[in-house]
Amino acid sequence: MADKDEEMVVTPWEVRGKIDYDRLIELFGTQRIDQRLRERIYKAAGEKHFLLERGLFFSHRDLDWLLDEYAKGHPFFIYTGRGPSGQVHIGHLIPWMFTKWLKDRFKTRLYFQLTNDEKFFFEECMTIEEVRHYTYENSLDLLALGFEPETTFLIDDIKHIDLLYELGVQVAKKVTFSTAKAVYGFENSMNIGGIWYPALQAVPAFLHSWIVGKNVPCLIPCAIDQDPHWRVTRDVADKLGYYKPASIQNKFVPGLGEGGKMSSSDPMSAIFTTDKPKLARKKVMNAFTGGRATAEEQRRLGANPDVCSVFKYYSFIFMPDDRELADIDQKCRSGAILCGECKQILAPRMVEFLERHQAAREEMKDRVDEFSAARLRDEVRR
Amino acid sequence: MADKDEEMVVTPWEVRGKIDYDRLIELFGTQRIDQRLRERIYKAAGEKHFLLERGLFFSHRDLDWLLDEYAKGHPFFIYTGRGPSGQVHIGHLIPWMFTKWLKDRFKTRLYFQLTNDEKFFFEECMTIEEVRHYTYENSLDLLALGFEPETTFLIDDIKHIDLLYELGVQVAKKVTFSTAKAVYGFENSMNIGGIWYPALQAVPAFLHSWIVGKNVPCLIPCAIDQDPHWRVTRDVADKLGYYKPASIQNKFVPGLGEGGKMSSSDPMSAIFTTDKPKLARKKVMNAFTGGRATAEEQRRLGANPDVCSVFKYYSFIFMPDDRELADIDQKCRSGAILCGECKQILAPRMVEFLERHQAAREEMKDRVDEFSAARLRDEVRR
Numbered sequence: 230m231a232d233k234d235e236e237m238v239v240t241p242w243e244v245r246g247k248i249d250y251d252r253l254i255e256l257f258g259t260q261r262i263d264q265r266l267r268e269r270i271y272k273a274a275g276e277k278h279f280l281l282e283r284g285l286f287f288s289h290r291d292l293d294w295l296l297d298e299y300a301k302g303h304p305f306f307i308y309t310g311r312g313p314s315g316q317v318h319i320g321h322l323i324p325w326m327f328t329k330w331l332k333d334r335f336k337t338r339l340y341f342q343l344t345n346d347e348k349f350f351f352e353e354c355m356t357i358e359e360v361r362h363y364t365y366e367n368s369l370d371l372l373a374l375g376f377e378p379e380t381t382f383l384i385d386d387i388k389h390i391d392l393l394y395e396l397g398v399q400v401a402k403k404v405t406f407s408t409a410k411a412v413y414g415f416e417n418s419m420n421i422g423g424i425w426y427p428a429l430q431a432v433p434a435f436l437h438s439w440i441v442g443k444n445v446p447c448l449i450p451c452a453i454d455q456d457p458h459w460r461v462t463r464d465v466a467d468k469l470g471y472y473k474p475a476s477i478q479n480k481f482v483p484g485l486g487e488g489g490k491m492s493s494s495d496p497m498s499a500i501f502t503t504d505k506p507k508l509a510r511k512k513v514m515n516a517f518t519g520g521r522a523t524a525e526e527q528r529r530l531g532a533n534p535d536v537c538s539v540f541k542y543y544s545f546i547f548m549p550d551d552r553e554l555a556d557i558d559q560k561c562r563s564g565a566i567l568c569g570e571c572k573q574i575l576a577p578r579m580v581e582f583l584e585r586h587q588a589a590r591e592e593m594k595d596r597v598d599e600f601s602a603a604r605l606r607d608e609v610r611r
Numbered sequence: 612m613a614d615k616d617e618e619m620v621v622t623p624w625e626v627r628g629k630i631d632y633d634r635l636i637e638l639f640g641t642q643r644i645d646q647r648l649r650e651r652i653y654k655a656a657g658e659k660h661f662l663l664e665r666g667l668f669f670s671h672r673d674l675d676w677l678l679d680e681y682a683k684g685h686p687f688f689i690y691t692g693r694g695p696s697g698q699v700h701i702g703h704l705i706p707w708m709f710t711k712w713l714k715d716r717f718k719t720r721l722y723f724q725l726t727n728d729e730k731f732f733f734e735e736c737m738t739i740e741e742v743r744h745y746t747y748e749n750s751l752d753l754l755a756l757g758f759e760p761e762t763t764f765l766i767d768d769i770k771h772i773d774l775l776y777e778l779g780v781q782v783a784k785k786v787t788f789s790t791a792k793a794v795y796g797f798e799n800s801m802n803i804g805g806i807w808y809p810a811l812q813a814v815p816a817f818l819h820s821w822i823v824g825k826n827v828p829c830l831i832p833c834a835i836d837q838d839p840h841w842r843v844t845r846d847v848a849d850k851l852g853y854y855k856p857a858s859i860q861n862k863f864v865p866g867l868g869e870g871g872k873m874s875s876s877d878p879m880s881a882i883f884t885t886d887k888p889k890l891a892r893k894k895v896m897n898a899f900t901g902g903r904a905t906a907e908e909q910r911r912l913g914a915n916p917d918v919c920s921v922f923k924y925y926s927f928i929f930m931p932d933d934r935e936l937a938d939i940d941q942k943c944r945s946g947a948i949l950c951g952e953c954k955q956i957l958a959p960r961m962v963e964f965l966e967r968h969q970a971a972r973e974e975m976k977d978r979v980d981e982f983s984a985a986r987l988r989d990e991v992r993r
Binding site (some may be wrong): 346349350357387390391394395397398399401402403404405406407409410415416417418419420421422423424425427429 | 637683728732739769772773776777780781783784786787788789791792797798799800801802803804805806807809810840
């Protein structure tokens with residue numbers, strides 16, 4: 230759980246302090262997603278999306294340009310990814326579900342990078358075997374969301390390095406240690422793998438263009454903490470003659486405790502996709518809420534959904550319907566519902582979701598290879 | 612040409628100043644090859660070698676240990692390589708010919724790394740296409756020396772990165788930027804590819820052991836300027852549980868001008884393997900010698916073969932026969948032969964060597980793939 234009084238630090242490898250998203254937009258130099266842009270996305274997509282509507286995706290780079298290109302008949306591809314250092318929790322799935330919506334609505338390819346080399350470099354005690362294990366485990370979670378193999382390519386950094394290295398060396402040559410130090414805060418104690426790694430995270434933004442031999446726009450849906458990577462990637466794009474990737478950025482998905490983002494390192498703060506339903510229910514029942522000290526007080530004064538982790542689950546995944554969400558919000562603020570009752574609404578939805586997800590996940594166990602980026606080798610050779 | 616008064620600087624990427632080999636042994640912490648060790652090598656190899664006898668290979672690490680292991684019936688493999696940033700000159704061939712002798716006498720495998728990523732990172736203006744071109748061109752020169760495909764594996768860093776990366780990330784995790792800065796003199800302006808690269812140069816020292824799944828000793832014949840790499844490699848070997856590679860190190864092969872090493876960047880200082888015989892003859896006739904100002908003076912006082920580039924060609928390649936070399940040495944010192952006459956002995960040998968080499972090189976043009984490290988993929992899978 231983040232200490233609210235601590236200074237805000239947001240890098241791809243560390244998020245702490247009280248997060249001020251307005252200041253992040255300013256610091257990182259991204260753009261806010263405003264109502265005009267939201268409408269533009271909805272129009273192009275053919276429908277609204279509640280995660281845009283509710284502000285989880287709040288910031289972007291070059292989305293207008295991307296939609297201009299799309300309107301001119303120039304399709305884009307989507308690139309996102311995951312550092313496989315542990316099991317996936319519900320918070321990870323939310324941006325992936327949004328990614329799937331984008332992919333389906335805009336009929337794009339998805340390049341999904343599993344940065345096992347990164348996790349190996351940055352996590353002191355992590356072994357190759359462990360990152361490999363989580364690469365597989367995390368792939369199951371992504372694929373359980375229903376992506377199509379024809380247009381979905383899982384890039385395993387270590388396994389598919391042959392597809393990435395030639396572009397990687399070109400990126401790396403354009404980035405000095407001074408730049409990496411300034412952008413990522415690297416110290417001299419950083420290992421030389423960690424210093425090299427940002428080059429590889431840039432690669433999938435150019436990979437499709439490199440494969441097809443012409444510039445194709447790229448959209449990166451991701452959490453705002455990854456933005457330093459895209460600043461470097463965009464800078465290098467210019468130098469290598471590729472389009473700068475556009476991005477659409479989300480806030481951190483809150484955990485079940487007070488404040489902070491859902492974190493794999495605190496097991497009770499997050500519901501993992503592999504949690505037994507009984508444990509998930511228990512975590513829901515223990516979740517931090519905006520309730521009052523006593524039931525009597527809450528009936529009288531109402532509670533505060535703005536700080537409630539249960540309410541955030543509703544907002545970002547379990548109540549896409551605006552009327553239903555407004556209704557629970559009103560009941561909460563008015564004291565018409567107590568936190569225990571409210572959690573009894575969330576718990577069965579969580580359990581049902583997990584059961585469905587776990588069944589889908591199970592089905593993908595023999596099918597991961599169908600999504601392998603290894604298939605791109607044939608496209609490169611053509 | 613090196614400035615003799617300049618401070619000595621020897622790194623894998625820069626050699627300047629007057630080279631003091633005794634001081635290098637001390638600075639780098641290597642061992643001198645003495646008569647006892649020479650005899651031991653000859654005994655194990657079954658014959659003498661003039662490049663050891665004449666001190667071109669003068670320094671080593673762990674050769675006694677390697678020979679102990681060999682005597683116990685534990686064979687070793689050989690690893691060396693080349694940074695393909697230009698055409699190969701005669702000076703490059705000399706250690707490769709010695710490598711071939713070692714390989715033949717000790718019946719080993721050879722892993723030969725073509726570090727095209729390194730050259731791309733370290734040479735500002737070099738393109739991927741150029742390093743790829745020289746990778747192929749330089750391979751022809753190596754193979755023209757008569758290596759057998761069954762036991763010779765050409766590793767093209769970019770093309771065969773899939774064979775190297777998993778070991779590379781393990782090495783890289785054990786080397787901090789501080790270490791790289793101290794060992795290689797990297798500045799903050801170094802690009803992040805160049806910083807990463809030393810990890811990849813370490814990999815072939817472990818590759819064979821990794822492939823066969825047990826520790827196998829490794830011998831690296833190389834020029835002394837590469838020693839910083841082996842210091843890092845040996846340090847990491849311990850941490851990863853591999854044997855520290857042994858090495859046998861040569862002095863810089865002198866150029867045709869005064870002092871310095873033969874350099875690809877000064878075309879007249881070196882005879883390239885692709886030089887037309889006529890040009891090679893011209894270069895020989897223009898070579899720097901230890902002669903006197905006038906013929907009369909030289910007849911009277913004799914010349915100095917110790918500083919003569921023609922004499923070095925005799926020593927290191929064209930006069931393996933000790934009596935012949937002693938004879939020319941005596942004639943030179945006594946004034947019995949003038950430099951022009953002496954060059955007339957070298958020129959036809961050089962031309963004949965080049966013609967033979969160029970014919971062999973031509974024959975290898977369709978055969979490079981037979982030597983590809985790509986074949987190791989099958990061994991890795993087994």
